[in-house]
Amino acid sequence: MVSLSMEIELTKTKKQKPAPNELGFGKYYTDHMFMMDYDNPEEGWHNPRIIPYQPISLDPAAKVFHYGQTVFEGMKAYRTSDERILLFRPQKNFKRLNLSNDRIDIPQIDEEFALEALKQLIQIDQDWIPTEKGTSLYIRPFIIATEASLGASTSTSYQFIIILSPVGSYYPEGIKPVRIYVESEYVRAVKGGTGMAKTAGNYASGLKAHSGVAGSGFAQVLWLDGIERKYIEEVGSMNVFFKINGKVVTPALTGSILDGVTRNSILQLLKHWNIPTEERLISIDELYEAYTNGTLEESFGTGTAAVISPIGELQWQDKKMIINEGNTGELSARLYNALTGIQNGEQEDVLDWMVEVK
Amino acid sequence: MVSLSMEIELTKTKKQKPAPNELGFGKYYTDHMFMMDYDNPEEGWHNPRIIPYQPISLDPAAKVFHYGQTVFEGMKAYRTSDERILLFRPQKNFKRLNLSNDRIDIPQIDEEFALEALKQLIQIDQDWIPTEKGTSLYIRPFIIATEASLGASTSTSYQFIIILSPVGSYYPEGIKPVRIYVESEYVRAVKGGTGMAKTAGNYASGLKAHSGVAGSGFAQVLWLDGIERKYIEEVGSMNVFFKINGKVVTPALTGSILDGVTRNSILQLLKHWNIPTEERLISIDELYEAYTNGTLEESFGTGTAAVISPIGELQWQDKKMIINEGNTGELSARLYNALTGIQNGEQEDVLDWMVEVK
Ligand SMILES: Cc1ncc(COP(=O)(O)O)c(C=O)c1O
Ligand SMILES: Cc1ncc(COP(=O)(O)O)c(C=O)c1O
Numbered sequence: 001m002v003s004l005s006m007e008i009e010l011t012k013t014k015k016q017k018p019a020p021n022e023l024g025f026g027k028y029y030t031d032h033m034f035m036m037d038y039d040n041p042e043e044g045w046h047n048p049r050i051i052p053y054q055p056i057s058l059d060p061a062a063k064v065f066h067y068g069q070t071v072f073e074g075m076k077a078y079r080t081s082d083e084r085i086l087l088f089r090p091q092k093n094f095k096r097l098n099l100s101n102d103r104i105d106i107p108q109i110d111e112e113f114a115l116e117a118l119k120q121l122i123q124i125d126q127d128w129i130p131t132e133k134g135t136s137l138y139i140r141p142f143i144i145a146t147e148a149s150l151g152a153s154t155s156t157s158y159q160f161i162i163i164l165s166p167v168g169s170y171y172p173e174g175i176k177p178v179r180i181y182v183e184s185e186y187v188r189a190v191k192g193g194t195g196m197a198k199t200a201g202n203y204a205s206g207l208k209a210h211s212g213v214a215g216s217g218f219a220q221v222l223w224l225d226g227i228e229r230k231y232i233e234e235v236g237s238m239n240v241f242f243k244i245n246g247k248v249v250t251p252a253l254t255g256s257i258l259d260g261v262t263r264n265s266i267l268q269l270l271k272h273w274n275i276p277t278e279e280r281l282i283s284i285d286e287l288y289e290a291y292t293n294g295t296l297e298e299s300f301g302t303g304t305a306a307v308i309s310p311i312g313e314l315q316w317q318d319k320k321m322i323i324n325e326g327n328t329g330e331l332s333a334r335l336y337n338a339l340t341g342i343q344n345g346e347q348e349d350v351l352d353w354m355v356e357v358k
Numbered sequence: 359m360v361s362l363s364m365e366i367e368l369t370k371t372k373k374q375k376p377a378p379n380e381l382g383f384g385k386y387y388t389d390h391m392f393m394m395d396y397d398n399p400e401e402g403w404h405n406p407r408i409i410p411y412q413p414i415s416l417d418p419a420a421k422v423f424h425y426g427q428t429v430f431e432g433m434k435a436y437r438t439s440d441e442r443i444l445l446f447r448p449q450k451n452f453k454r455l456n457l458s459n460d461r462i463d464i465p466q467i468d469e470e471f472a473l474e475a476l477k478q479l480i481q482i483d484q485d486w487i488p489t490e491k492g493t494s495l496y497i498r499p500f501i502i503a504t505e506a507s508l509g510a511s512t513s514t515s516y517q518f519i520i521i522l523s524p525v526g527s528y529y530p531e532g533i534k535p536v537r538i539y540v541e542s543e544y545v546r547a548v549k550g551g552t553g554m555a556k557t558a559g560n561y562a563s564g565l566k567a568h569s570g571v572a573g574s575g576f577a578q579v580l581w582l583d584g585i586e587r588k589y590i591e592e593v594g595s596m597n598v599f600f601k602i603n604g605k606v607v608t609p610a611l612t613g614s615i616l617d618g619v620t621r622n623s624i625l626q627l628l629k630h631w632n633i634p635t636e637e638r639l640i641s642i643d644e645l646y647e648a649y650t651n652g653t654l655e656e657s658f659g660t661g662t663a664a665v666i667s668p669i670g671e672l673q674w675q676d677k678k679m680i681i682n683e684g685n686t687g688e689l690s691a692r693l694y695n696a697l698t699g700i701q702n703g704e705q706e707d708v709l710d711w712m713v714e715v716k
Contacts, residue, residue, distance in 0.1 A: 026419065026508025033418060056423075057413040060391060060521045061384065065414075065502055068426050068558030069565060074508075105565040140508060144423055150384025150432075150498060150523060152595050153572075154565045163418050165508060185550060190584040192545030194563050200426030201559015205552050207427060207463040207512045214511075226548040227585050237510050 006117065010124070011052035020132045023168030025305060026140075029053050030125035034117050034162040038107055045109060045160065050121055053163065059148035063155040068201045069145035071100035074237075074304045075261070076167075077122055077137040077357065079129040080345030085122060085357040087139075088304075088343050090115055092261045097141060099259075100197035105154045106143055114141065118162055119357045125164055126357075134169025134340070138305075170306045175328050175336055177312025178219035178301075180235060182284060183209050184317060188233065188256075190226030195233075195256035206236065220301070222314065225256065230283045238301030238309060239263035242287060243331055245295040252279045262302040266335060268351055275331070284316055291321040298329030307343070308336040364475065368482070369410035378490045381526030383663060384498075387411050388483035392475050392520040396465055403467060403518065408479055411521065417506035421513040426559045427503035429458035432595075432662045433619070434525075435480055435495040435715065437487040438703030443480060443715040445497075446662075446701050448473055450619045455499060457617075458555035463512045464501055472499065476520055477715045483522055484715075492527025492698070496663070528664045533686050533694055535670025536577035536659075538593060540642060541567050542675060546591065546614075548584035553591075553614035564594065578659070580672065583614065588641045596659030596667060597621035600645060601689055603653040610637045620660040624693060626709055633689070642674055649679040656687030665701070666694040 011031045018028045036048040064070050073093045078086045094111035101108055118139065122129075129137040141162045145155030186209040189195025189202055209221045220236030232251050234240055239260040241250045248270055253259050270277045290296040299311040310333075312326035323329075341347030342354065369389045376386045394406040422428050431451045436444045452469035459466055476497065480487075487495040499520045503513030544567040547553025547560055567579045578594030590609050592598055597618040599608045606628055611617050628635045648654040657669040668691075670684040681687075699705030700712065 029417075029419060029506075053418070055415040056418050056420075057415045059387075060411070060414050060500075060519055061387060061498070061523070062414075064423065064558075065428060065500060066430055066498070066558060066561070067565070068428070068560075068562035070423060070426070070562070072424055103566060104562050105569050138508065140419070140424070142418075142423060148387075150496070152561050152564070154569050161418055165419070187548055187550030190545055190548040190551070192543060192584060192587075193548065193551075194559070199559070199562055200422075200424060201552070201557070201562050202426075203424070203510050204426035204428070204462050204557055204559050206510070207425070208461060210510075211463050211512050226550060229550075 006048040006050065008050045008124070009052065017128060018166070020130055020135060020168070023130060023135060023166055025167050026138060026165050028166055030128040030164040030166070032121060032124050034121045036160045038158040038160070040156065041107070044107070048117055050124060056159070056161070058146060061148040061150055063145035063147050063149065066150060067145070067152055068199065069104055069106065069155050070143060070200050071097060071104050071106060072140060072142035072198055072200070073097045075139045076304055076343070077129060077139060078344045079131050082345070084345060085126060085129060086343065086345055086354040087357060089261050089265065089353050090118065090355055092264070093141070096198065096259065096261070100199055101143065103194055103197040104199050106145070106158060109160060121162055121164065122357050128164065128166050130166045132169065134171060136167055138165045138167045140165065175308070175310065175333065177310040177326060177328055179217055179313040179315070180311050181213040181218040181221050182314055182316035183221040183223055184229070185209070187226040188223040191255045193256065196253070196258060198258060210236065218315065224284060230285060231281050232284060232287065233257045235301045237305065238303035240301050241266065241299065242282065242290070242296060243298035243329065244290045245297070247276045247278055248331070249278045249280065249282055251282055254281070260302060262304060262307060262339070265339065265353065266302050269335065269338060272351065288316060288319060288321065291323070296321065296323060298331055299323050300329070300332045300335070307339055308332055364406040364408065366408045366482070367410065375486060376524070378488055378493060378526070381488060381493060381524055383525050384496060384523050386524055388486040388522040388524070390479060390482050392479045394518045396516040396518070398514065399465070402465070406475055408482060414517070414519070416504060419506040419508055421503035421505050421507065424508060425503070425510055426557070427462055427464065427513050428501060428558045429455060429462050429464060430498060430500035430556055430558070431455045433497045434662055434701070435487060435497060436702045437489050440703070442703060443484060443487060444701065444703055445713040445715060447619050447623065447711050448476065448713055450622070451499070454556065454617065454619070458557055459501065461552055461555040462557050464503070464516060467518060479520055479522065480715050486522065486524050488524045490527065492529060494525055496523045496525045498523065533666070533668065533691065535668040535684060535686055537575055537671040537673065538669050539571040539576040539579050540672055540674035541579040541581055542587070543567070545584040546581040549613045551614065554611070554616060556616060568594065576673065582642060588643060589639050590642060590645065591615045593659045595663065596661035598659050599624065599657065600640065600648070600654060601656040601687065602648045603655070605634045605636055606689070607636045607638065607640055609640055612639070618660060620662060620665060620697070623697065623711065624660050627693065627696060630709065646674065646677060646679065649681070654679065654681060656690055657681050658687070658690040658693070665697055666690055
C-alpha cells in the first residue's frame with residue numbers, strides 16, 4: 001500500500017442523482033473528480049487532489065487539442081447485494097494506461113498510487129453507484145497534454161484526471177444480439193501505429209464509419225487489418241470472439257488491436273472450463289467459409305461497457321452471415337452470466353479478479 | 359463576400375509583445391481569438407465572435423479529450439515592407455479543413471465566412487504581425503468536439519476557434535539543411551485511416567518516434583508507408599521532395615499523406631519554371647540506389663512553418679545518405695527565395711496566390 005496524502009475538497013452543492021432507468025452510458029457524472037499534475041521530470045506527478053466535478057480550463061494552444069497527446073482507460077465498480085464495492089481487475093487497467101503512456105510519449109504514472117486514489121474517490125462518491133441489476137459505476141481515468149505550444153512535439157506538462165459515471169444496464173430487456181457491419185473502406189489502425197494503445201486518435205478514425213452504418217441498424221463496425229485488409233481485428237470498442245467447430249477463436253494481439261481486459265478474462269475463464277481457445281490470425285474469408293459450411297456456431301464482442309455482446313449478424317460486402325439464427329449462443333450466455341456474476345459478487349471469484357474498495 | 363455580423367469584445371488588458379528574437383514557433387498568442395459554436399444541425403454554426411484570448415473551459419467528459427474528434431489548420435499572414443497584410447492561399451486551408459471535417463465526421467464550415475472572420479481577427483490584432491525578415495503571424499484554426507458524453511460516437515456539439523501566434527524566422531542564421539531519420543519501426547498513417555486529414559491523432563503517433571531520435575540530432579523522422587513499409591510518405595509536418603537526375607519527385611497523394619499547400623505551390627512553381635516534376639510512388643530502396651549511383655541531387659521538406667527545409671542527411675537503418683554534401687541545394691534555395699519572396703510581397707505574385715487583408 002502506498003501512503004496517500006492528498007488534498008480533498010468536497011462539493012458544497014451535491015447534484016441530484018438521475019433515476020436508474022435514465023442512466024444510459026456516460027451521460028451523468030458524480031460529484032467529485034480526481035486530478036493530478038505533471039510539469040517537469042524532477043517534480044514528476046504532483047498535487048494529487050479530489051475536487052468537485054468541474055470544467056477543465058485549458059489554453060486554446062494546449063497540445064491535447066492539436067496533437068492528440070492523450071490516453072485513457074475504462075473500467076467499472078459494482079455494488080454487491082451485501083453493500084460491498086468491487087472493482088474488476090483495476091490493476092490491469094492502470095498497467096495498460098502505462099503501456100498507452102509509453103506509446104504516446106506521456107510520463108508513466110504510479111499504478112499503485114492511482115488505484116488508491118481511485119478507491120478514495122469512489123468512497124467519497126459511493127452513493128452514486130447504482131444498485132439495480134446490470135448497472136455499475138463506469139470509471140474513466142485519462143491524461144491530457146496541457147502545454148500551450150503549437151510545436152508538434154511531446155508536451156512538457158499534463159493532467160491526469162479520473163471521472164466517474166453511473167451507467168445503466170447494457171441490456172435492460174435481457175442480453176440481445178447485435179448486427180455488425182464488416183468495414184471494407186476505412187481502417188482503424190495498423191501495426192507500428194497506435195492501435196494497441198488506448199488513445200483518442202484510434203477512435204476518431206471510426207466515427208465516420210460508424211455514422212455511415214448506424215442508420216441501417218448496425219451497432220458497430222468490425223475492423224479488418226490495415227495491411228492485407230482481410231484479418232479480423234476488433235469491433236468498435238470491443239474485442240471479438242468466434243466459436244468455430246467447438247473451438248473459441250479470437251484475433252491474436254499483433255500490435256494493432258487493444259489487449260482488452262474482458263478478452264483476457266474470457267480466455268482465462270474458458271481455459272478454466274477446459275474449453276479449447278485459440279489466439280491467432282483469422283481472416284474474414286475463413287470466417288465466411290466457416291459460416292457457409294455450418295461450423296460458425298457463435299460470435300460475440302467483449303468489452304467493459306457491454307461485458308459480452310452476442311453478434312447475431314455480420315454483413316460483409318453483399319454477404320450476410322446470420323449466426324446461431326440471430327440468437328444469443330449458449331456459450332455467450334454462459335460467459336455473460338459467469339463474468340457478470342463474479343463482477344457483482346453473486347458468484348465465487350474463482351480467478352481472484354475482484355478488488356474491494358474499503 | 360459574405361456579410362459578416364459578429365460580436366466583438368475587445369480586451370481591456372493588452373499583453374506585452376515579445377521581442378522579435380524571442381518569438382520561436384507557437385509560443386506566444388495575440389490578444390484576441392475567434393470562436394463559433396455548433397449545437398445542432400438546425401441551427402448549424404452560430405454565435406461567431408471575437409473575444410479576448412482566453413482559456414477554453416470544457417467538461418472533463420468532452421469528446422475531444424477521449425475520442426480525438428478534432429481537426430486543425432495551419433497557415434500564415436505576412437506584413438510587407440509597404441505595410442500591407444498578405445495571406446498565403448488561405449482558401450486552400452479552409453477547403454482542407456472541410457476535407458478533414460468530412461473524414462472526422464465534423465459538420466462542414468462555411469469556408470468563405472471563415473476567411474472573412476479570420477481577416478477581421480487579423481485586423482484587430484495586426485500590431486502583432488512581426489516585421490523582421492522571415493517572421494510572420496502563424497494562424498491556427500481548429501475545431502473540437504465538446505459534447506460531454508463518453509459514448510464513442512460522433513459529437514453533437516463543437517467549437518471552432520482561431521488563434522494567432524507571431525512566429526520567428528525558421529532560419530535566424532540563414533536557410534540550413536537538417537538531418538532526418540528514416541523511421542522503420544513506427545507508422546504514422548495507413549490508407550483507409552486518417553492520414554490525409556489534419557487531425558490530432560496523426561501527430562500522436564509520431565511523438566515517440568521523434569523523441570527517440572531528437573537526442574541524436576535528427577530534426578524529424580521520415581515516414582514510410584504502413585503497408586509495404588518501403589514507400590516514402592512525408593516528414594514530420596512536411597511533405598518531401600527529391601531531385602533525382604534533374605527531375606523533381608514527390609510522393610503521390612495516395613490517401614495516407616497530407617495534401618500540403620506548400621507542396622502544391624512548389625509543384626505549380628516548378629511547372630511554371632518548366633522544371634520536370636513527378637508525383638508518384640518512390641521507395642526508400644529507389645532513393646538509396648539514386649544516392650549510391652550519384653543521381654540524388656537534392657532533397658527538401660515543404661510546409662507552412664519552414665516553407666522549404668533542405669535535407670542534408672538521411673539516416674536509413676545503418677545507411678547514411680549525405681545529400682549535396684550536406685549543403686542547401688541550388689533548387690532548394692531558388693524555391694525558398696521565390697516562395698518567401700511572393701509571401702512577403704517582395705516578388706511578383708505570378709500565380710495569384712496572395713490574399714490581402716484590408
Ligand atoms: C478499441 C477497443 N477494443 C477493445 C476494448 C475492450 O477492452 P476492455 O475489455 O478492456 O474494456 C475497448 C474498450 O473498452 C476498446 O476501446
Ligand atoms: C503531416 C503534415 N504533412 C505536411 C504538411 C505541410 O502542409 P502545408 O504545406 O499545407 O503546411 C503539414 C503541415 O503543415 C503536416 O502537418
